[in-house]
Amino acid sequence: xxxxxxxxxxxxxxxFWLIGIYNSLVRLRNQVKNAWxxxxxxxxxxxxxxxxxxxxxxxxxxxEAGTLEKITMYRAQAMEADSMGxxxxxxxxxxxxxxxxxxxxxxxxxxxxxxxxxxxxEELTSTENKISFSRQxxxxxxxxxxxxxxMFPSNIVAGMFSFKQxxxxxxxxxxxxxxxxxxx
Amino acid sequence: xxxxxxxxxxxxxxxLMLMGIILVxxxxxxxxxxxxxxxxxxxIVIALLLYFILLLIAFAGxxxxxxxxxxxxxxxxxxxxxxxxxxxxxxIAAGMPFMPKVYVIHDDAPNAFAAGMSPxxxxxxxxxxxxxxxxxxxxxxxxxxxxxxxxxxxxxxxxIATIMVAAVAILxxxxxxxxxxxxxxxxxxxxxxxxxxxxxxxxxxxxxAILAPILIRFLxxxxxxxxxxxxxxxxxxxxxxxxxxASALEKxxxxxxxxxxxxxANAPMYIANPxxxxxxxxxxxxxxxxxxxxxxxxxxxMGNGFSYANYQQAFESVTKKKKSIIPSSAIVNDxx
Numbered sequence: 001x002x003x004x005x006x007x008x009x010x011x012x013x014x015x016f017w018l019i020g021i022y023n024s025l026v027r028l029r030n031q032v033k034n035a036w037x038x039x040x041x042x043x044x045x046x047x048x049x050x051x052x053x054x055x056x057x058x059x060x061x062x063x064e065a066g067t068l069e070k071i072t073m074y075r076a077q078a079m080e081a082d083s084m085g086x087x088x089x090x091x092x093x094x095x096x097x098x099x100x101x102x103x104x105x106x107x108x109x110x111x112x113x114x115x116x117x118x119x120x121x122e123e124l125t126s127t128e129n130k131i132s133f134s135r136q137x138x139x140x141x142x143x144x145x146x147x148x149x150x151m152f153p154s155n156i157v158a159g160m161f162s163f164k165q166x167x168x169x170x171x172x173x174x175x176x177x178x179x180x181x182x183x184x
Numbered sequence: 185x186x187x188x189x190x191x192x193x194x195x196x197x198x199x200l201m202l203m204g205i206i207l208v209x210x211x212x213x214x215x216x217x218x219x220x221x222x223x224x225x226x227x228i229v230i231a232l233l234l235y236f237i238l239l240l241i242a243f244a245g246x247x248x249x250x251x252x253x254x255x256x257x258x259x260x261x262x263x264x265x266x267x268x269x270x271x272x273x274x275x276i277a278a279g280m281p282f283m284p285k286v287y288v289i290h291d292d293a294p295n296a297f298a299a300g301m302s303p304x305x306x307x308x309x310x311x312x313x314x315x316x317x318x319x320x321x322x323x324x325x326x327x328x329x330x331x332x333x334x335x336x337x338x339x340x341x342x343x344i345a346t347i348m349v350a351a352v353a354i355l356x357x358x359x360x361x362x363x364x365x366x367x368x369x370x371x372x373x374x375x376x377x378x379x380x381x382x383x384x385x386x387x388x389x390x391x392x393a394i395l396a397p398i399l400i401r402f403l404x405x406x407x408x409x410x411x412x413x414x415x416x417x418x419x420x421x422x423x424x425x426x427x428x429x430a431s432a433l434e435k436x437x438x439x440x441x442x443x444x445x446x447x448x449a450n451a452p453m454y455i456a457n458p459x460x461x462x463x464x465x466x467x468x469x470x471x472x473x474x475x476x477x478x479x480x481x482x483x484x485x486m487g488n489g490f491s492y493a494n495y496q497q498a499f500e501s502v503t504k505k506k507k508s509i510i511p512s513s514a515i516v517n518d519x520x
Contacts (some may be wrong), residue, residue, distance in 0.1 A: 035279060042276070119265065125320075126269035133277035136424065141279060149515055 021157040028145040032166050035138040039169070042130040043078070043091065049127055050075050053120055057101075060111040064104050070097045098124070135169050142166045195315040196341050199407045203348045203400050207231055210352055210396045214359045217389030219263045220382070235351040242343050243301060244446045255290040256309060264288060267315065270324050274331040277422045284308045284334060288315070294436050297454045298330040298339060306334045311443075317435050325419060325429030327457055331417035338411045345404050349463055352400045356393040363390060408472040416479055417495035421518075426489045430483035437476040478502060 054068055061068065074094035081087035104122075111117050146165045149158040157163075208228055215227015261268040264286070271286050280303055287309035294314040299307035308330045310323075318326065333339060363386075420426035436456045457473040473479075485498035491509045499509050 031279065034281075038276060040280075122266050122269065126266075126273060129269075129273045130276055133273050137277055137279045144517055147519075149517075 018157060021072075021154045022161065025148060025154065025158055025161070025163050028141070028148055029163065031165075032138070032141045032145050035134070035141040036051075038134045039138055042127065042134045045096075046127045046131060047079055047135070049123055053124060056117050056120055057105075057111060058112070060108050060114070061104065064101065064105075067097055067100050067104060071101065076125055095128070098128070101178075123182075139168050142168055189380075196356055196411070199347060199403055200341070200348075203345060203403050203407075206396050206400045206403075207235060207348055207352050207355075208394060210355055213389045213392045214355060217382075217385045218359070218362070223321065231351065231355055234354060235347060239344070242347055256287050257290075259288050264315075267310065267323070267327075270320070270327050271331070274324065274327045274422055277328070278331050278335050280331070280335060282306070284331070286501075288312060291443060293441040294318070294439050295443055295454050295456060296326050296330055298333040300334065301340055303334050303341065306339070308334075313439070313441060314436075317439070318432055321423075321425065321428040322425050322432035322435065325425070325432045328419035328422040329415050329429060329455055332415040332422065333411070336411065336414060336418060338415065339372045341411065342408060347405050349397075349400050353397050356397050359389065359393045363393075373491050405472060406423055409474045410509065412473050413479070413482075413499065416483060417492055417510055420483060420486060420490050420495060421492065426483040426486045426490060430480045433476055433480050433483070437480070438519060491515075 023033055024169060050071060050112055057064075057066065071094065074090050078087055078090035078094055105111060105121075148154050149163050149165055208231060208345065211227040211229070211231025213227070214225045215223040215225070215230065218221075219226060261423055267288070271284060275283055282304050284298075284300070284303075284306040285308070287307055289309055289311045291311040292313040293311060294317055296308070296310040296314055298306065298308055308327060310326070314326065315323070416429060419429050423429070433456065454473075456476060457471055481502045482495065482498045485502050486494045493513045494514060496508070496510045500506060
């Protein structure tokens with residue numbers, strides 16, 4: 001009787017342990033999904049900000065019409081893109097164009113004195129940061145999740161219930177890879 | 185990030201448990217001394233009861249005392265856009281589902297703290313003095329440190345610990361006062377064989393009542409300093425830019441203005457110790473915060489790295505101590 005109880009006890013412990021690992025895998029996977037959707041939230045913010053930005057700087061930056069046009073164009077492309085690849089390409093171009101605009105601002109002292117623009121500038125800086133940080137968080141979550149899937153003993157449970165590794169978010173250009181250090 | 189909080193729990197638990205043992209032990213000894221061998225259980229019950237009442241008050245009180253003072257004000261994105269933006273950036277980087285409330289305190293001393301028992305109702309507060317002297321990167325470093333306190337669950341730990349310190353202090357005070365006023369009376373009443381034991385018990389209790397508050401404070405400070413290093417490490421990891429926080433700490437250290445408002449119970453949650461203790465030697469053992477110079481040096485020794493492994497390495501090379509500041513499981517988790 002007693003050996004049987006001990007045996008059952010061990011089985012029960014094992015089951016609880018499995019449930020624990022399974023639940024933490026599910027939690028990590030959900031965190032990855034949530035982190036991914038957070039990136040979209042921040043990208044949408046940037047779309048919303050751009051028309052306002054263009055409207056404010058248009059009058060000042062006569063020589064930058066080309067850059068402004070590009071920004072508008074890439075924004076539209078990014079918003080309408082169907083595939084993931086197209087979208088991330090357009091987003092990358094948009095970031096570059098915005099970066100160019102930031103550098104160009106230096107040549108317009110009037111603009112830099114405009115309080116409306118200064119407020120927008122902070123919003124733009126912050127939006128760019130939020131996009132980078134949401135990507136960073138996504139990659140962190142993927143790292144934790146993938147580590148859990150690969151490491152012993154959780155890899156056994158991951159294999160049993162076929163948890164699949166997630167892919168990291170990679171940025172195209174090298175400059176985009178470094179943490180955002182934007183200051184006008 | 186949340187993973188670290190989970191892993192870190194065990195280590196802090198041991199320190200908290202030791203503090204708990206001191207509290208229970210004090211109840212045991214004082215009960216025994218005042219009411220004889222049968223009083224030991226009653227002593228423990230009284231000690232725990234006192235603890236839970238204090239804890240209840242702390243949790244029910246919710247908002248930190250600091251924030252209830254007149255010079256603290258909750259602010260939104262319209263009043264302090266940059267500050268609010270930075271808090272949100274760090275919330276996103278930490279993967280926190282809830283936006284903390286943002287408070288600004290009118291005080292010239294540059295400082296910041298976090299409050300709130302759970303991430304859901306957490307608060308990040310900064311002084312106007314801090315906002316005045318920090319650039320965007322530095323402010324980001326400071327906020328990252330405070331957000332780290334929130335996600336590492338430091339506020340809850342330190343509240344639990346603070347209350348243990350308070351409970352021990354109250355019990356010791358009551359006992360020592362009782363001894364002082366009824367000093368002679370007791371020895372007369374205990375006549376026979378029990379008398380000897382009773383006197384020994386009293387002496388033990390006296391020593392314990394004097395030592396326990398000191399001992400528990402050292403444990404408390406050690407816990408606080410550890411969480412402080414960890415918040416620096418997590419902060420560097422969040423911003424991916426340790427220099428921001430290092431430079432901010434340097435500016436805070438150079439400031440000579442003292443914080444006008446503040447309770448000592450909140451001290452561990454500040455970015456830098458608001459009560460600058462005097463005297464070098466004692467300062468290191470009896471401070472809620474590690475020396476600023478060390479914290480700055482460690483952050484700068486991380487070079488271009490930002491991971492927990494980098495911080496642990498930098499810590500060891502700066503302090504020349506092989507102490508584990510970051511739970512090793514968190515370091516492993518952090519690497520690809």
